[in-house]
Amino acid sequence: MHMPKRAAKPSRLTDVFFRHMVGNMRNGVLAIARDGGVVLVNDEACRLFALPPGQTLVGQPFGDVLRHHPDIVRVLGGAFEMAALPNRAELRLKSTDTVIGYTLSLVRDEAGATVGAALFFKDLTHVEQIEERERLRDRLAAVGAMAAVMAHEIKNPLAAIEVVAGLLRRKAPRNEEVQTLVKDIISEAKMANAIVQEVLAFVRPVRLQVDRTSLAEALASAVVLADGEAKRGSIQVDTSLPAHLPLLGADQYQLTQVFANLLINAYEALEGRGRIAISAVLATTAAEGALLPDGHQPVATVVVDVADDGPGMMPEVAEKIFNPFFTTKAQGSGLGLAIVRKIVDAHEGRIDMTTADGRGTRFRVTLPVEPYKHGPHH
Ligand SMILES: Nc1ncnc2c1ncn2[C@@H]1O[C@H](COP(=O)(O)OP(=O)(O)OP(=O)(O)O)[C@@H](O)[C@H]1O
Ligand SMILES: [Mg+2]
Numbered sequence: 001m002h003m004p005k006r007a008a009k010p011s012r013l014t015d016v017f018f019r020h021m022v023g024n025m026r027n028g029v030l031a032i033a034r035d036g037g038v039v040l041v042n043d044e045a046c047r048l049f050a051l052p053p054g055q056t057l058v059g060q061p062f063g064d065v066l067r068h069h070p071d072i073v074r075v076l077g078g079a080f081e082m083a084a085l086p087n088r089a090e091l092r093l094k095s096t097d098t099v100i101g102y103t104l105s106l107v108r109d110e111a112g113a114t115v116g117a118a119l120f121f122k123d124l125t126h127v128e129q130i131e132e133r134e135r136l137r138d139r140l141a142a143v144g145a146m147a148a149v150m151a152h153e154i155k156n157p158l159a160a161i162e163v164v165a166g167l168l169r170r171k172a173p174r175n176e177e178v179q180t181l182v183k184d185i186i187s188e189a190k191m192a193n194a195i196v197q198e199v200l201a202f203v204r205p206v207r208l209q210v211d212r213t214s215l216a217e218a219l220a221s222a223v224v225l226a227d228g229e230a231k232r233g234s235i236q237v238d239t240s241l242p243a244h245l246p247l248l249g250a251d252q253y254q255l256t257q258v259f260a261n262l263l264i265n266a267y268e269a270l271e272g273r274g275r276i277a278i279s280a281v282l283a284t285t286a287a288e289g290a291l292l293p294d295g296h297q298p299v300a301t302v303v304v305d306v307a308d309d310g311p312g313m314m315p316e317v318a319e320k321i322f323n324p325f326f327t328t329k330a331q332g333s334g335l336g337l338a339i340v341r342k343i344v345d346a347h348e349g350r351i352d353m354t355t356a357d358g359r360g361t362r363f364r365v366t367l368p369v370e371p372y373k374h375g376p377h378h
Helices: 012-024 043-049 070-078 125-171 177-205 215-229 252-270 336-346
Strands: 026-034 038-041 089-093 100-110 114-123 212-213 238-242 249-252 275-284 300-308 350-355 361-366
Touching: 012 336, 026 043, 026 070, 043 114, 043 177, 070 089, 070 100, 070 114, 125 177, 177 212, 177 336, 212 215, 212 252, 215 238, 215 252, 249 252, 249 361, 252 275, 252 300, 252 336, 252 361
Parallel strands: 238 275
Antiparallel strands: 026 038, 026 114, 089 100, 100 114, 212 249, 275 300, 300 361, 350 361
């Protein structure tokens, strides 16, 4: 049988295949003929430009079809005049606030005559968001590094201020005015130092000293710590733990910080009256559906709830509470929960929060009984 070297005309089969391929492409395709009539618009193009189904548009002048997208009309309109077509360009569709990346090609026939132009494009909004997040992360890392340096530099002069103020106090033991003023200087310097420590705690990587840790003890120390740091007033704290909780492979000091921070926040939210319930249960990750390292057996976990019956949070606050430096308090640094999360992460645990405006807040800390990475320690 005679086979043509090159098909002069595409067969019907290839033609259909070609149409399906273009129709299903994940890039947008829009082609016009020399006279400006639309030849082809695929589904993705219709979606991006918010157009009715492509078939209904074929033959219409592209200026009409794209009347809501003057930017695209300008690009396409210039196609036949431009000496060199842009290889890759981006533009933002003002109508839908979408960023698209596009290439523009001329369609030529066998003789090399220009018979149309085709625009290939892709929705870059998502890509842009990823880049935005990456930029934000870089910026946070830079801010963190700067904060670490500053905190470190401020520590020494602060210590000096405290020492010098102490000397001054001894110089004028009987001058009551001097004594009061110097006492203020020292207490302000101590406060500044506490903020510096907090910033350092946040920017430093968490290093755990994993040991056999009693959750009950960590919780009891956390209550003592919180009572020393914030006004408790008449707030009632009820702790209910199961009788035979296993010891946790955890850093007792850091766990205490976690629960103390949660308690301090609850004290501050309750403003002197209300109730905080601390409870814990044993669970396995299979039931909890989390914390399961790939390809490993379900892990025994302890789920600790710290719930207050305070004012709760508005959704726009709730979504930001773990962000470093997010605070709604005049005196807050906004690092409390950011540090809590870092410590819980270091333990391979998880922290969740549920709240309803006016109906209290519950923080749930889920910790593996034995962190996988650290293994048992004795
Ligand atoms: N139990 C709670 N009830 C209501 N709001 C809360 C509670 N816990 C946290 N929040 C909200 O989350 C925000 C962030 O808390 P976070 O502990 O990170 O910072 P902070 O308490 O404001 O400052 P810092 O802990 O550094 O003193 C708080 O400002 C508050 O608005
Ligand atoms: Mg706090």
